[in-house]
Amino acid sequence: xxxxxxxxxxxxxxxxxxxxxxxxxxxxxxxxxxxxxxxxxxxxxxxxxxxxxxxxxxxxxxxxxxxxxxxxxxxxxxxxxxxxxxxxxxxxxxxxxxxxxxxxxxxxxxxxxxxxxxxxxxxxxxxxxxxxxxxxxxxxxxxxxxxxxxxxxxxxxxxxxxxxxxxxxxxxxxxxxxxxxxxxxxxxxxxxxxxxxxxxxxxxxxxxxxxxxxxxxxxxxxxxxxxxxxxxxxxxxxxxxxxxxxxxxxxxxxxxxxxxxxxxxxxxxxxxxxxxxxxxxxxxxxxxxxxxxxxxxxxxxxxxxxxxxxxxxxxxxxxxxxxxxxxxxxxxxxxxxxxxxxxxxxxxxxxxxxxxxxxxxxxxxxxxxxxxxxxxxxxxxxxxxxxxxxxxxxxxxxxxxxxxxxxxxxxxxxxxxxxxxxxxxxxxxxxxxxxxxxxxxxxxxxxxxx
Numbered sequence: 001x002x003x004x005x006x007x008x009x010x011x012x013x014x015x016x017x018x019x020x021x022x023x024x025x026x027x028x029x030x031x032x033x034x035x036x037x038x039x040x041x042x043x044x045x046x047x048x049x050x051x052x053x054x055x056x057x058x059x060x061x062x063x064x065x066x067x068x069x070x071x072x073x074x075x076x077x078x079x080x081x082x083x084x085x086x087x088x089x090x091x092x093x094x095x096x097x098x099x100x101x102x103x104x105x106x107x108x109x110x111x112x113x114x115x116x117x118x119x120x121x122x123x124x125x126x127x128x129x130x131x132x133x134x135x136x137x138x139x140x141x142x143x144x145x146x147x148x149x150x151x152x153x154x155x156x157x158x159x160x161x162x163x164x165x166x167x168x169x170x171x172x173x174x175x176x177x178x179x180x181x182x183x184x185x186x187x188x189x190x191x192x193x194x195x196x197x198x199x200x201x202x203x204x205x206x207x208x209x210x211x212x213x214x215x216x217x218x219x220x221x222x223x224x225x226x227x228x229x230x231x232x233x234x235x236x237x238x239x240x241x242x243x244x245x246x247x248x249x250x251x252x253x254x255x256x257x258x259x260x261x262x263x264x265x266x267x268x269x270x271x272x273x274x275x276x277x278x279x280x281x282x283x284x285x286x287x288x289x290x291x292x293x294x295x296x297x298x299x300x301x302x303x304x305x306x307x308x309x310x311x312x313x314x315x316x317x318x319x320x321x322x323x324x325x326x327x328x329x330x331x332x333x334x335x336x337x338x339x340x341x342x343x344x345x346x347x348x349x350x351x352x353x354x355x356x357x358x359x360x361x362x363x364x365x366x367x368x369x370x371x372x373x374x375x376x377x378x379x380x381x382x383x384x385x386x387x388x389x390x391x392x393x394x395x396x397x398x399x400x401x402x403x404x405x406x407x408x409x410x411x412x413x414x415x416x417x418x419x420x421x422x423x424x425x426x427x428x429x430x431x432x433x434x435x436x437x438x439x440x441x442x443x444x445x446x447x448x449x450x
Contacts, residue, residue: 159324
């Protein structure tokens with residue numbers, strides 16, 4: 001008997017910025033047998049055209065239709081769309097997710113699920129009301145090093161988890177980038193505690209299989225922004241990074257020197273006025289660059305978390321303490337911010353693929369150690385997968401388009417996982433504003449499963 005052909009779903013891609021091409025390439029390439037990109041929903045005609053060209057470049061058999069978000073519900077029905085992938089700025093996620101679910105379309109949404117309590121209520125109501133369960137793309141769960149730590153904790157080698165220490169360093173290229181683009185506005189991104197740290201809080205929730213209960217946060221804008229520029233003797237600049245006068249500034253991003261960024265943003269800005277290359281030392285930045293968070297979990301563990309967005313190197317350090325020992329994961333994604341042979345600095349080192357292509361004196365490394373009480377430390381092997389975002393994207397895309405396989409690690413994430421991750425960031429933002437600890441139960445966010 002011949003094998004049954006896989007079901008091929010029709011997709012709408014909502015938002016066609018930098019992250020979107022990963023999904024375009026997947027639907028045109030490795031997963032073309034199960035996914036057809038039928039519609040691109042985008043407010044900017046130039047970015048939409050770039051996505052269509054990318055689909056052709058990656059081998060799509062048919063050209064997707066371009067529509068404006070105002071046409072969404074009508075076109076979803078007309079084009080018989082099965083699933084939508086949302087890649088817009090974070091503040092738009094909840095409304096678009098609600099509209100798609102209520103139109104009878106399943107949803108895949110980039111993290112964070114949404115940025116505030118209002119968005120969380122909308123998502124929960126839409127999911128309950130339609131019986132559909134949105135998928136949240138936490139690709140860092142799929143990174144082999146993070147999966148290896150989850151496997152180690154689940155094995156019981158360190159006993160019952162009592163505490164976690166987690167430090168994340170964003171360097172002066174990738175970190176600065178959040179202060180050049182729309183993420184600099186907390187009303188659009190929720191700040192780094194929601195946009196970036198939702199990855200990290202989800203990892204901890206998943207690693208220790210627990211639910212956050214109380215959050216206290218401290219921090220502020222200590223390095224970027226106009227006030228800090230004045231205090232530290234830097235030039236306060238409202239100039240764009242692509243201006244000739246900024247050519248020698250290591251904090252400037254020249255969109256003209258990157259063909260993809262130029263096509264997506266510089267050539268597109270006349271439609272909507274969005275500037276991708278703002279100065280990180282400009283006025284009007286409302287997010288923080290130095291943050292510390294304490295999270296108490298229901299089961300007893302406590303998380304100590306720190307984020308710095310102007311480090312000279314990029315990576316993270318995690319220590320998980322248990323009743324029988326300790327696990328430590330150290331990851332260097334970029335050892336120094338140094339120009340390449342072409343004189344440019346890659347914005348995001350986590351997109352560079354496998355470790356080993358050293359950046360300066362601190363090599364790219366990842367190491368997982370286990371040390372039980374009264375025993376020497378031992379290194380735990382990490383399977384080498386390679387690929388974007390520490391090897392996570394390829395595995396994530398497989399689950400997104402083909403459905404999760406039997407996975408003892410439970411890496412596929414649903415909207416409840418998305419709510420639990422943003423609950424920490426939203427509570428932390430409230431704590432920053434009030435100076436007080438915040439109970440997650442006092443937020444209007446459903447972190448418990450029905």
